[in-house]
Amino acid sequence: MATTTSDTHEPRMCDAALSRAFDVIGKRWNGVILGTLSSGPAGFAELRRAVGGISDSVLSERLTELAATGLVQRTVTDGPPVTVEYSLAESGVAFLPAMRALSAWAKDHLPRN
Amino acid sequence: MATTTSDTHEPRMCDAALSRAFDVIGKRWNGVILGTLSSGPAGFAELRRAVGGISDSVLSERLTELAATGLVQRTVTDGPPVTVEYSLAESGVAFLPAMRALSAWAKDHLPRN
Structure with missing residues (x-):
């Protein structure tokens, strides 16, 4: 039976913040x-x-969760007409550098199909 | 009915590589x-x-997909005993900077529960 060398090092774990x-x-x-x-x-x-492909109910649920996490904000403007807009909140704006790093990595390592 | 201001700018899209x-x-x-x-x-x-929480079959499936994407590699060492190990392949190593950016962002913006 194949064994692993895990007994010769600290147990591998994903960094808590990354998780x-x-x-x-x-x-x-x-x-x-x-x-x-x-x-x-x-x-x-x-x-x-x-x-593409997301339903209204799932999008609404996700936006509510992302707002609760401080990543997205919902702005209602009275108008008329009343307008509702979603935008990156503070934590979402702070996420931009990570998104740029992900995009740069994907450009080099995840070629278009 | 609430309207949006989308008619006044280019349609928003997620960057293809980021997607x-x-x-x-x-x-x-x-x-x-x-x-x-x-x-x-x-x-x-x-x-x-x-x-935590992943089943053997899903882990096996994910590792196969991540290997096919060039992110993970599977190494079999004859031994005895035969050992099987998974490690980051080239694209996975190239993903480390993005992981560091994600971790740094989460440390500041996704507090522990």
């Missing part, structure tokens, strides 16, 4: 929603078009 | 697997322990 990051962006659609908002504020319908 | 990155790390477990291997090679059982 928390993946709890957010490892959830389907969250990354692309944040990536879409990195190009500027957008309304719900626009986000749904940009994030 | 490809999220295709990989937006898939549950992939990020934590890569994060675990960033601390060094590990055997299957060790990975399963480190990535």
Whole structure:
């Protein structure tokens, strides 16, 4: 039976903060929603078009979660007409450098199909 | 009915490369697997322990996908005993800077629960 050499080193673990990051962006659609908002504020319908394949209810749920995490903010402007827009909140703006690093990596290492 | 201001700017889109990155790390477990291997090679059982909650079959499937993407490599050493180890392949090593950026962001913006 194949054994591993794990008994000769400290047990491997994912860094706790990195694990928390993946709890957010490892959830389907969250990354692309944040990536879409990195190009500027957008309304719900626009986000749904940009994030191909997501349903209204899932998009609404994700936006609520991302807002609760401080990544996204929802702005209602009275108008008329009343306008509702989503944009990156403080933690979302702080996520931009990581998104740039992910994009740079993917350009070199995840070729288009 | 609330309208959005989307008619006054280019349609928002997620950067294509960033979207490809999220295709990989937006898939549950992939990020934590890569994060675990960033601390060094590990055997299957060790990975399963480190990535809490994943089943053998899903871990095996993910490792196969990550290997096909060039992120992870599987090394069999004849021994005896035969040892099987997984480690970051070239694209996985190239992913380390993005993981560091994600971890740094999460330390500041995703506090422990």
